């Protein structure tokens with residue numbers, strides 16, 4: 001039997017996916033969003049990061065398609081393009097260029113296109129045993145309605161209230177869940193922060209007519225701690241490129257026209273600069289600086305209210321350069337479904353443990369890399385991290401030339417496998433063999449094909 005009413009606070013990716021899952025468990029689901037949702041695939045203030053490069057890795061792609069069958073067809077029809085990875089991508093890793101194996105597929109599209117497509121499916125006519133989702137946009141949630149130490153719904157700006165059996169906080173990095181919990185008499189969670197002081201700058205360009213250099217996308221990574229700059233150039237619907245430049249250690253991507261191009265020129269290969277130099281800019285350059293890895297350990301709290309859970313960036317947000325946030329939110333949505341199917345009491349605490357597990361691999365990948373920068377603000381780096389990073393360097397070098405190792409590494413990045421899968425005897429042996437055979441490094445070619 002379905003429970004009565006669930007409220008999801010925040011209508012970005014974590015909230016949309018959670019709401020979809022809840023339609024199978026509640027008679028009524030209400031999605032509260034402080035922005036007005038636009039009818040078109042355009043940017044909105046509540047998701048400022050949507051103006052920067054967003055990649056939906058394989059695991060996220062698969063889950064979104066399971067939750068909304070046929071969504072990929074909708075995205076393709078709207079102009080999203082499939083990329084063979086890394087076959088269609090010139091990928092400069094810290095250890096040099098990656099050979100262009102075909103190990104996974106991504107769809108590339110703008111973030112507003114994805115959000116609109118998911119919103120349309122979620123709020124469209126219900127199918128199967130799904131219930132309807134009511135959208136309350138243009139409303140901000142200001143706190144929880146207390147029932148003893150539990151949550152009985154949400155308070156809205158303008159003194160409104162929505163009573164509910166379950167409230168899901170999906171309000172992103174700015175979540176006020178710690179103070180909402182305090183108002184119910186619960187302690188604040190421990191927080192872990194690893195801040196590489198990274199800043200993005202992004203702009204759209206028109207892809208020049210007839211442009212066909214033998215690649216579709218560029219991903220030029222930094223080589224920390226020696227270099228701190230990363231650049232991505234990916235095709236999007238509408239014949240556009242999105243170009244995102246980022247730099248760690250306060251070497252931020254700049255928003256001024258000339259400096260933006262100079263920054264691109266200063267990447268480890270000039271190939272991105274050469275592509276955008278004469279391309280037509282379609283938008284101003286916009287910046288984003290709120291990029292620290294930030295985790296709230298709700299799973300460790302000694303007490304927890306019934307009727308309330310936290311998901312998505314509100315629980316754990318990553319340095320976005322690794323492209324994990326939406327996929328982790330998708331994995332958490334599946335955990336929500338599993339926990340709601342489990343009839344034992346205490347589903348909320350089980351879910352918070354599930355959220356922590358969903359984020360664990362991505363957290364290791366992101367923070368492990370970020371701790372290589374001298375400027376990163378974090379607790380002192382442990383010997384274990386240094387040893388793992390030294391091994392990961394070898395994995396990256398082997399993955400550049402060994403298809404099997406490349407598959408293993410990409411599966412971890414795409415959240416298809418845990419980071420521990422890189423430590424199996426098979427991978428260790430291949431990595432060791434490549435280390436023995438590795439030739440001396442050669443200078444980077446400026447325009448490989």
Ligand SMILES: Cc1cc2nc3c(=O)[nH]c(=O)nc-3n(C[C@H](O)[C@H](O)[C@H](O)COP(=O)(O)OP(=O)(O)OC[C@H]3O[C@@H](n4cnc5c(N)ncnc54)[C@H](O)[C@@H]3O)c2cc1C
Pocket residue numbers: 009010011012013014015032033034035045046047049052053054055056057139140141142170171172173174200288290291311312313314320321322323324325326327328329
């Ligand atoms: C520069 C950048 C690039 C990124 N690139 C990638 C990428 O390539 N791949 C990837 O998977 N992820 C990427 N991410 C992460 C991704 O954007 C997030 O993980 C994803 O949007 C899921 O976040 P969320 O839904 O938890 O929160 P958010 O996206 O932050 O959304 C929170 C929502 O809650 C609403 N809200 C907030 N407070 C209230 C309130 N009180 N009442 C009502 N509504 C409220 C906001 O308006 C917003 O709609 C990137 C992030 C950044 C910053």
